[in-house]
Amino acid sequence: MIPEIGQFALIIALCLAIVQGIFPILGAQLNIRPWMAMARPVAQGQFIFIAISFACLVYSFVTDDYSVLYTASHSNSLLPVQYKVAGVWGGHEGSLLLWAMMLGLWTFLVTLFSKNLPDEMVARVIGVLGLIAVGFLLFLLLTSNPFERLLPAAPDGRDLNPLLQDFGLIIHPPMLYMGYVGFSVAFAFAIAALIGGRLDAAWARWSRPWTIIAWSFLAGGIGLGSWWAYYELGWGGWWFWDPVENASLMPWLVGTALIHSLAVTEKRGAFKRWTVLLAIIAFSLSLLGTFLVRSGVITSVHAFATDPERGTFILGFLILVVVGSLLLYAWRAPKIGEGGKFELVSKETMLLVNNVILAVMSAAVLLGTIYPMIIEGLASVGLIDAVNKVSVGAPYFNAIFVPLLVPLVFLVGMGPLARWKKADMPDMVRQLRWAFIASAIFAVVMPFLMGGWSWMAALGMVLAAWIVTTAIYSLRARFKATNAELPWGHRLNAIPRSFYGMHLAHIGVAVCIVGATMVSNYMSDKDVRMDIGDTVTVGGYTFRFDGVIETKGPNYTANRGLIRVLQDGREVMTMEPEKRVYTVQTMPMTEAAIDTGIWRDLYVSLGEPVSGGAWSVRVYHKPFVSWLWTGVILMVLGGVVAMSDKRYRVMARKEKKAKAEAKIATPKLATEKA
Amino acid sequence: MKARYKRMMFIVLGLVAVAAIAALILNALQSNINHFFSPTEVVAHQAPQDRTFRLGGLVEVGSLEREDDGLTLQFKITDNAEAVTVKYTGILPDLFSEGQGVVAQGKLGNGGVFMAEEVLAKHDETYMPPEVADALEKAEDAAAQGAAK
Numbered sequence: 107m108i109p110e111i112g113q114f115a116l117i118i119a120l121c122l123a124i125v126q127g128i129f130p131i132l133g134a135q136l137n138i139r140p141w142m143a144m145a146r147p148v149a150q151g152q153f154i155f156i157a158i159s160f161a162c163l164v165y166s167f168v169t170d171d172y173s174v175l176y177t178a179s180h181s182n183s184l185l186p187v188q189y190k191v192a193g194v195w196g197g198h199e200g201s202l203l204l205w206a207m208m209l210g211l212w213t214f215l216v217t218l219f220s221k222n223l224p225d226e227m228v229a230r231v232i233g234v235l236g237l238i239a240v241g242f243l244l245f246l247l248l249t250s251n252p253f254e255r256l257l258p259a260a261p262d263g264r265d266l267n268p269l270l271q272d273f274g275l276i277i278h279p280p281m282l283y284m285g286y287v288g289f290s291v292a293f294a295f296a297i298a299a300l301i302g303g304r305l306d307a308a309w310a311r312w313s314r315p316w317t318i319i320a321w322s323f324l325a326g327g328i329g330l331g332s333w334w335a336y337y338e339l340g341w342g343g344w345w346f347w348d349p350v351e352n353a354s355l356m357p358w359l360v361g362t363a364l365i366h367s368l369a370v371t372e373k374r375g376a377f378k379r380w381t382v383l384l385a386i387i388a389f390s391l392s393l394l395g396t397f398l399v400r401s402g403v404i405t406s407v408h409a410f411a412t413d414p415e416r417g418t419f420i421l422g423f424l425i426l427v428v429v430g431s432l433l434l435y436a437w438r439a440p441k442i443g444e445g446g447k448f449e450l451v452s453k454e455t456m457l458l459v460n461n462v463i464l465a466v467m468s469a470a471v472l473l474g475t476i477y478p479m480i481i482e483g484l485a486s487v488g489l490i491d492a493v494n495k496v497s498v499g500a501p502y503f504n505a506i507f508v509p510l511l512v513p514l515v516f517l518v519g520m521g522p523l524a525r526w527k528k529a530d531m532p533d534m535v536r537q538l539r540w541a542f543i544a545s546a547i548f549a550v551v552m553p554f555l556m557g558g559w560s561w562m563a564a565l566g567m568v569l570a571a572w573i574v575t576t577a578i579y580s581l582r583a584r585f586k587a588t589n590a591e592l593p594w595g596h597r598l599n600a601i602p603r604s605f606y607g608m609h610l611a612h613i614g615v616a617v618c619i620v621g622a623t624m625v626s627n628y629m630s631d632k633d634v635r636m637d638i639g640d641t642v643t644v645g646g647y648t649f650r651f652d653g654v655i656e657t658k659g660p661n662y663t664a665n666r667g668l669i670r671v672l673q674d675g676r677e678v679m680t681m682e683p684e685k686r687v688y689t690v691q692t693m694p695m696t697e698a699a700i701d702t703g704i705w706r707d708l709y710v711s712l713g714e715p716v717s718g719g720a721w722s723v724r725v726y727h728k729p730f731v732s733w734l735w736t737g738v739i740l741m742v743l744g745g746v747v748a749m750s751d752k753r754y755r756v757m758a759r760k761e762k763k764a765k766a767e768a769k770i771a772t773p774k775l776a777t778e779k780a
Numbered sequence: 781m782k783a784r785y786k787r788m789m790f791i792v793l794g795l796v797a798v799a800a801i802a803a804l805i806l807n808a809l810q811s812n813i814n815h816f817f818s819p820t821e822v823v824a825h826q827a828p829q830d831r832t833f834r835l836g837g838l839v840e841v842g843s844l845e846r847e848d849d850g851l852t853l854q855f856k857i858t859d860n861a862e863a864v865t866v867k868y869t870g871i872l873p874d875l876f877s878e879g880q881g882v883v884a885q886g887k888l889g890n891g892g893v894f895m896a897e898e899v900l901a902k903h904d905e906t907y908m909p910p911e912v913a914d915a916l917e918k919a920e921d922a923a924a925q926g927a928a929k
Binding site for chain 1: 851
């Protein structure tokens with residue numbers, strides 16, 4: 107009964123989404139106020155029905171209803187309850203339902219926090235979001251119904267993949283999807299602006315906080331995924347250039363460009379067309395990511411069960427969205443005027459170069475990700491000779507990212523200090539010379555402190571130090587510019603939050619660079635065969651293997667290794683890596699033991715039993731690895747601080763006042779142009 | 781004149797940047813593409829001698845041998861027609877087992893032994909039973925062979 111309610115709720119949500127996608131947009135075009143006014147209540151209703159549907163699926167997981175095919179395939183009665191709930195998005199159908207619910211949630215938030223926007227704008231934005239929802243709800247109902255019944259019901263579920271039975275599954279997908287789907291709001295704003303012909307500084311100010319928060323969620327989601335892979339896959343890697351990782355990185359890179367481009371559009375009215383194009387691309391890449399994951403066209407650790415029908419649907423939807431929005435862009439963009447002029451050396455130019463670099467990075471990732479498909483496609487239509495399947499190795503991505511990162515990071519230091527319109531280069535050089543000298547010294551000293559010279563390490567250090575020193579300089583300069591007669595607290599408060607947020611996020615980038623550089627250059631590891639009592643020394647720590655004991659978890663049995671860690675002959679801790687076998691699927695799982703520290707992680711995982719109580723053991727010493735995720739946290743915090751800037755609220759209040767006055771003056775004001 | 785000079789600067793700098801980036805990407809792509817070969821193709825000397833490539837198939841049942849150090853392993857990858865011996869030092873991924881699908885990345889060494897630098901076993905969302913994996917691999921191998929001809 108409950109699953110049928112869930113499915114029915116989904117159908118109602120689809121009907122509401124269709125209404126939401128048609129009437130508000132038409133209403134805005136034809137200036138029919140009641141149609142525009144439908145936008146909010148219909149969108150809210152749509153969200154409520156998807157939420158009901160989602161709750162029904164959670165219910166069938168929690169109550170072990172194995173007459174539902176999806177539940178039977180992704181859960182088991184022995185599964186701890188938190189994983190039953192998270193198991194809802196552990197497979198294709200449920201994670202797609204989560205996608206749809208996130209879209210509903212974002213739309214719901216737009217209905218709440220858009221009181222100050224012109225009605226036409228709100229109607230169009232919500233309408234566009236409705237059209238996207240139609241696509242995804244249709245996809246769910248036609249190809250991926252999570253409520254499909256299994257008759258006769260299975261006696262018990264097939265269990266959730268043991269890799270997914272982890273805290274990471276509970277938070278990583280929802281966070282990532284919030285980010286992915288969040289770009290749909292920026293997209294909807296861009297499309298609404300194209301339809302309405304209104305694309306000005308005020309428009310940029312409306313879409314900026316939405317874009318920043320979506321970007322923050324995506325950053326957090328990617329960071330969580332990386333952290334999860336690090337501790338769960340058992341060999342301590344943190345980024346693999348896996349197609350699905352790339353799929354989330356591409357919209358994030360373009361989103362980063364979009365945030366910066368929106369800043370120019372808001373402050374200087376320039377880059378308008380480019381900003382709109384970036385918003386379209388960011389969302390298209392989100393959809394492309396979905397296509398890559400769902401269609402099974404690419405082999406990946408994330409691969410879901412493949413189904414050509416699903417791939418075709420998503421591909422069709424992707425093409426519809428991309429072609430549709432680009433046609434609209436080609437038709438309407440020429441009507442959008444150019445912004446303010448600027449000199450070759452100016453903040454605008456620097457942000458332009460920043461955008462170009464980020465776009466190139468994203469394009470290079472895209473090329474590397476879909477290259478195998480391109481080759482296969484070209485071969486299948488006979489344009490090139492048939493070749494064996496190819497794959498693009500991780501060194502490709504590294505070879506491109508490092509050289510592009512250098513100018514990008516250089517600009518991170520310069521940009522915030524440069525003036526709009528025309529910057530004074532000699533003056534900037536003079537201002538930043540100490541920052542540069544300090545960074546260079548740091549870069550020379552650090553590798554020796556870490557135990558050996560390495561050009562790559564020095565490069566990483568100079569980049570990180572450059573960001574931090576210039577940020578400090580920039581903050582100090584900004585502080586000096588405030589009224590010196592006021593007390594400290596007031597002066598700090600006079601600096602806008604978006605300024606703090608920007609530097610916080612930039613410093614996050616620096617912290618990430620430190621982590622990545624250090625762990626890539628100074629990591630040490632050993633794969634060893636250990637008999638009971640054997641020791642191995644890695645990174646100044648001695649690990650002694652004291653044997654293995656057998657233990658039992660709720661749905662697995664495990665061999666737990668006891669490894670004592672000694673430093674200078676003193677025992678400092680015991681690490682207990684496990685080798686688990688999950689009973690339902692008889693799938694082995696390595697659970698690494700990790701001791702996290704500020705300066706280093708110790709990471710131990712069990713291989714296989716060798717003979718006579720001996721095991722193969724893998725031991726790592728990973729300097730600064732936790733800085734990678736600390737950096738991501740700083741970026742996310744930077745985003746949150748920036749979007750809480752009071753100018754978005756003050757501006758909103760002013761808009762509201764202006765709107766109220768305008769209403770009095772001309773009750774039927776239409777901002778429609780062209 | 782000033783405006784024209786400025787525009788020229790933009791264009792020249794832009795072109796230089798585009799050329800540099802294109803060279804960078806193409807060069808990186810050129811040197812990092814790994815081709816996939818099946819055991820049959822490796823036995824037929826179709827795989828390169830000095831380049832990294834990927835070898836895929838099933839781990840032949842009963843072929844896994846461990847040397848005394850406990851870490852150096854030897855096993856055979858088969859496509860049910862031919863088999864290639866693979867040597868690997870290190871710890872294998874969780875899902876590695878005899879009869880399962882596997883992809884190894886490395887180079888051909890002396891005597892036709894494949895020296896693997898990396899062994900990838902599939903971490904599938906829905907657990908794939910061996911016979912399904914088997915069927916898939918067979919189909920894949922057939923396709924790869926068909927493509928090679």
